[in-house]
Amino acid sequence: MDTMDDVVRSFDLVLLPGDGIGPEVLQAAVDVLEAVAEGNNLDIRYTTLLVGGAAIDAYETPLRTQDLERCRKADALLLGAVGGPTWDELSVETRPERALLRLRSELNLGINLRPVTWTAAGGRHAPLTEEVAQGADIAFVRELTGGVYFGQPSYYHRTVGGRHAVDTSTYSEKQVQAVLEFAFELARSRRGKVTSVDKANVMNTSRLWREVATEYGRENPDVELEHALVDSFAMSLIRSPRTYDVVVTENLFGDILTDLAGVIAGSLGVLPSASLRPGGGERRFGLYEPIHGSAPSLRGQDVANPVGSILSLALMLHWSLGRTDLANKVQHAVSQVMAGERLTADLVGKGTTAVGTREFTAAVIEQLKERGGARERRDIRHHVA
Ligand SMILES: NC(=O)c1ccc[n+]([C@@H]2O[C@H](COP(=O)([O-])OP(=O)(O)OC[C@H]3O[C@@H](n4cnc5c(N)ncnc54)[C@H](O)[C@@H]3O)[C@@H](O)[C@H]2O)c1
Structure with missing residues (x-):
């Protein structure tokens, strides 16, 4: 009889370049996925869909409803990045970024995990000294479907008295509890500490956040819980990043703080993310994407750092496929290549040589091959649905 590990598992993956x-960068992740799938009992079925500016150009909407429905049926989604100057003049409601907000809210992806790790290669480019940042390893857990990005009313009006704009932040106890639950569970598999970040001295949503966090902490004393105000936390994060293990916070604060934490990693190009459904389980549905944007000035030049995208794939292997073994392999291969002499332009420095996206990815695959086979390259453009 086959053991569980002998069974070839079919996995329905939607690619959103x-x-x-x-x-x-998405092509890089797919190349790596093909390499780990080979010989590891993984059968991936791919569908590629247009999203963001590409979808606006083709269909006049950043995300078609039928494509959203296709995403709903998938086991996981792997995304590149959206946006660019071509679509900057569009209203907030019709811009490429609206596709992301729609995917997150309609697919109920309320938990956003963003690990930030110091590496020697990134450290050379970080404004922080090695003494301060070496060894920093923080898992940010950001609430993703609430707060000011989704609250109503939200409008921009031109009136006779001048322009006027309103955004609203809302949170429910349940939303806060869901991210805390995830953060605590994560902390148990790490160093056992959670820092909850809010602005409880000023905002009602933060007051609720702190109350719920305090109650949850009381019920789960095995995890150390501390609270921090977002303004002083921003300073402390840069001053002593090693202090933090799991950081949990609301949507807006998490958006800003994780980009700030990018300075610890040395480049935005190396940071991955997972957007997950609350509720647990070994094989969760998730949307995986690097945290960086579409970097329009780098487009088409084979210079983008693919690490954020490849590490997002590793998160997918862990959270949506339950294949922590393969996730670790990918992470290890990336670490090995990053510790070497060939790095992408954003990380290159003394004693290292600049290589393109494709060459860097090939080096990661080469590392993986030493621990297993790799298949022929699959071009994601051949699979647009
Ligand atoms: N999730 C997303 O799709 C997402 C996130 C942020 C911004 N955006 C959109 O992307 C566009 C550009 O935004 P931005 O310039 O503020 O942010 P960005 O992340 O695209 O770029 C910020 C800086 O980081 C560099 N950079 C980013 N990714 C890199 C990589 N992989 N390798 C090397 N360098 C990299 C860029 O060259 C730039 O200097 C905008 O339209 C914005 O709305 C999309």
Whole structure:
């Protein structure tokens, strides 16, 4: 009889390349996925859909409803990036980024995990000294479907008295509890500490956040819980990043703080993310994407760093496929290549040589091959549905 590990598992993956460097970094992740799938009992079925600016150009909408429905049926989604100057003049409601907000809210992806890790290669480019940042390893857990990005009313009006704009932030106890639950569970598999970040001295949503976090912490004393105000936390994060293990916070604060934490990693290009459904389980549905944007000035030049995208794939292997073994292999291969002499332009420095996206990816695959086989390259453009 076959053991569980002998069974070839079929996995329905939707690829959303998007705009700018999105397609290039996503191709890198798919190349790596093909390499790990080989010989590891994984059968991936791919569908590629247009999203963001590419979808606006083709269909006059950043995300077609039928494509959203296709995404709903998938086991996971792997995304490049969306946006760019071509679509900058569009209203907030019709811009490429609206596709992301729609995917997150309609697919109920309320938990956003963004690991930030110091590496020697990134450290050379970080404004922080090695003394301060070496060894920093923080898992940010950001609430993704609430707060000011989704609250109503939200409008921009031109009136006779001048322009006037309103955004609204809302949170429910349940939304806060869902991210806390995830953050605590994660902390148990790490160093056992959660820092909850809010602005409880000013905002009602933050007051609720702190109350719920305090209650949850009381019920789960095995995890160390501390609270921090977002303004002083921003300073402390840069001053002593090693202090933090799991950081949990609301949508807006998480958006800003994780980009700030990018300075610890040395480049935005190396940071991955997973957007997950609350509720647990070994094989969760998720949307995986690097945290960077579409970097329009780098598009089509084979210079983008694919690490954020490849590490997003590793997160997918862990959270949506339950294949932590393969996730670790990918992470290890990336670490090995990043510790070497061939790096992409954003990380290159003394004693290292600049290589393109494709050559860097090939080096990661080469590392993986030493621990297993790799298949022929699959071009994601051949699979647009
Ligand atoms: N999730 C997303 O799809 C997402 C996120 C942020 C911004 N955006 C959109 O992307 C567009 C550009 O935004 P931006 O310039 O503020 O942010 P960006 O992340 O695209 O670029 C910021 C800086 O980081 C560099 N960079 C980003 N990714 C890199 C990579 N993989 N390798 C090397 N360098 C990299 C860029 O060259 C630039 O200097 C905008 O339209 C914005 O709305 C999309």
